[in-house]
Amino acid sequence: MSAMHHIDIEVGPARFRVASAWRQAVSTLDQLYGHYPRVEDDLVDFTVRLEPEKPWRKFIRPSVHISGDFWLPDAAPLPLQQHLLAAEMGMNLQMALGWRRHLLLHASSVEKDGKALLMTGLSGSGKSTLSAMLGENGWRFMGDEFALLCLDSGMIQPFPRLISLKNEAIPAMNELVPADRFGPLLQGTPKGDIQHLQPQQAAVETMDVLAKPALLLFPRFGHDGALRNMGKSEIFVRLTQASTNYVALGETGFRALTRFVDEVPVKAMDYQSGDEAQAMIDKLWAELR
Template sequence: MTVEHSRIRNQPLPLLLQRLSSATLALDYGAAVIRVRSRLEDFARDLRQVYGAFAFLDDAPFADFHTEVCAGQGFRAFIRPQSRFLIDGAQPFDPFPLPQALPHFEWGANWCIAQRFNQYVLLHAGALALGDQALIMAAPPGSGKSTLTAAMMLRGFRLLSDEFGVLCPRSGRLWPMLKPVALKNRAIELIRDYSTDAIIGPVYQGTRKGDVAHLAPDDVSVDARRLPGRPRLVLFPAYRDGAALTIRRLPGEEAFARLAFNSFNYGILGQGSFKIVADVIESCPAFALEYSRLDEAIESVRTMLLESSTMAPAA
C-alpha cells in the first residue's frame, strides 16, 4: 500500500469506526503515540477530516496513552447527550456536549501530555522548522500564536506543534508533537481565507473557549513527524490589530524568564529543565515580535531563522 493510500483520509468511514470501536487506531504525533477508542460516528467523521494526512496505523505495538471518547451515561445521555473523555478508564474532567466530541478529545489529549509526559521539557509554544532548523514561538493564550503558527505552515514551514515545544533533555533537540492546530473565533475565517490549501474541520460553536475549529497538519509535516529539529531561534509573538511590525532583540536573562514561564513542567523537572532552557537561550537569539499582517511577519521570521545560525546570543 502506498503512503497516500494508507492515510486516514482515504479509509472508508465504516473501517475507521471499526478500528476506533476496537481501540486498534493509534495516532502517532511524533514524540508520543495515543491510542483512541470510540463508537461515536460523528467523532470518527470529524477525526478523519483533521487527521486525514496521518497514517492509518494497524494496532501499533506501543502507545503512551490509552484514551476513549464515549457517550454520556444515564438520563443525561437522552436529555442532553454528552461526550466523555477517558484516560486509562478514568474520567479526568466533566463531560462536553456530544457534538463537541472532537475538541473534547483534543483538549483531553493535550491534558494527558501536559500532565504525564515529563520525560521531556514541555514548553507552551508553537514549533516549526525549515529543514532541521527549528524555531520556538512561546506565548500565553490570546497572543495570536496559533494563528501565526497555522499561517506559517501554509507558507512552507514544517509544523512540529501548535501547543507543545518538546525539548529532549539529552540531545537538546526539538521533537514534533504534531496535532491539528486549534483555531478560535476570528482566526477560523482568517486562516480559511488566507490559503486555499487550508483543510479546516467543523466549527464547534459555543465551546468553553468560544468557537473552535481545527486546521489539519499538511502531508509534509505529518511525514516528517519522527524528525526532530535543532533549535535556532526563539520568538515571543504578539498580535496587535493594525500594528506595524516591530522586532526587539531580547537579552538572555529576559528571554530565559519568558521561556521558563511558558512551560508546563518546568517546576516538576527542576534542574534538568533549567539546564535545557538555559542551553536554548545560550545558543539561540531571542526576539519579541509584534505584528498585524501575517505575510509580513512570516517573511521576517523566515529571514531570522535562516540567519540565526550566524547570530551570537544577546548578553
C-alpha cells in the same frame, strides 16, 4: 457498562488511544487523522476517555466528559457537538501531565533549512495562527501547541497534531487552504469558534525529523510592529511558565532549559497583521548566521 469505541492516533513520538462512548466521535477522528501513520499493534502511551457526563446523558442533551490515564478533577464537560475539541483537549492533557521524554514548551514551531523557529506566548498572541500560515508558505509545520525539546540533544521534535484555529484565524486560513483539509466548524466553545486544520501531508510524513532550535519569538498581536530584546532571566522565567513538565523533569529539565536559554536567540515581536509578522520573521531569519 456502556460500550466504547476507540481509535489509536500517532503524533510524533506519542501514541494515543482515544476511546469514546459515541461512534461518531471516533469516525470524525478517523477521517481527520486519515493521513497519519496507522498504529498496527495497538500499543499506545496514553488512553483518553470521552464519556457521557452521566449514563443517561448519552442521548439527552449529551455532554462529553474528558478523562483518561491522566486527568484533572475539575475539567468541565463539553457539548457533544464539540467532541473533536474534547478529544484534542484529552490528548493535550495526557501530554501536559504525563509526557517525560521531552521538555514540553507551550509553543508553536516551524522549520526551514533544518532549523526550527519557535513561537510562544499567551493565548491570543497568534503563535498558533502564525505557525499555520508559515506552514503554507514555505516552512515545514512542526506543531501549533507543544514544542518538544529533546533532553539530551537540545533538538526540537515535531508534534504536528491537527492545528486548532480560533476565531479570526478561521476565515484567514480558509482563503489559503482547500476546504477538504478542515474539520467541522465548532461554534460557541469556551475559546470561541474553533476549526481544526490538517497539516500538510509532507509535515506529517516528516514528523520524525528533528530540527535544531535557531530562534524563539514571543509574538504579541495587535501592537505596532516592533522587536525587543529580552534578558535571559525574563526568558527563563517565562519558559518555565510555558512548560507543563519543567518541574516534573527535575534536574534533567533544569539542564535542558538552561541550555536552551543559553544557546537560542530570542526576540519579543509585536505585530498588527499576519503579513507584517511574516516579513519580520523573514528578515530575522535571514540575519541568523
